[in-house]
Structures are given as C-alpha cells and as structure tokens.
Amino acid sequence: MREADETTRQRLADALRAEPATPSELAVELDLTPQAVLRHVEHVSRSVDAAADEQLLVAPPRCRDCGFESFDDLVNRPSRCPSCKSESIEEPTFTIE
Numbered sequence: 001m002r003e004a005d006e007t008t009r010q011r012l013a014d015a016l017r018a019e020p021a022t023p024s025e026l027a028v029e030l031d032l033t034p035q036a037v038l039r040h041v042e043h044v045s046r047s048v049d050a051a052a053d054e055q056l057l058v059a060p061p062r063c064r065d066c067g068f069e070s071f072d073d074l075v076n077r078p079s080r081c082p083s084c085k086s087e088s089i090e091e092p093t094f095t096i097e
Helices: 008-019 024-029 035-047
Strands: 056-059 091-096
Touching: 008 024, 008 035, 008 091, 024 035, 035 056
Parallel strands: none
Antiparallel strands: 056 091
C-alpha cells in the first residue's frame, strides 16, 4: 500500500510497530499536533490486532524531579506533577508489540 493511501491511524500504528515514540515525536513524523496524536492513539489501542497477539504498550509519563509515575491517565500529557508540583514531566512513550 502506498503511503498516500494509508490513513493517519494506519501510519501511526506502523510507526509504533517500528519503534517506541512520544506524542511529540509522532506529531513531527505525522505532521499533527501532539493532542491529535493522543486522540488517534486511543483509537489505535482499540483496533490493534489481537489475533496477531499485538498490544499497545505505554510507558507512563514521569516527573523528572521526583520520579512520580502514578498518573491517573496514561494516555495524556500531564502539565504538573501531583506529588511535587513540578512542571518537568516526561511524555508517555507508546509502542505496539
């Protein structure tokens, strides 16, 4: 299938099968906003091929200052750490395995 014929979600899934990536990295690669990538990731997670034993894996966001990782919503870009209130938060990383 030519790249022009693929949907955004197909290209996103293909990118995640190739290597783990953050929403910002995917946004640059797919010419989208990071928020749009997060919306598409939610849909891709529902359509991952369970018959092929695939699953969407998420490395959660992490506070760079205190190491907090227990955010409520893993498919999100939190603005602040609930533990230390730092705004230095690493983005979640997604992959399909």
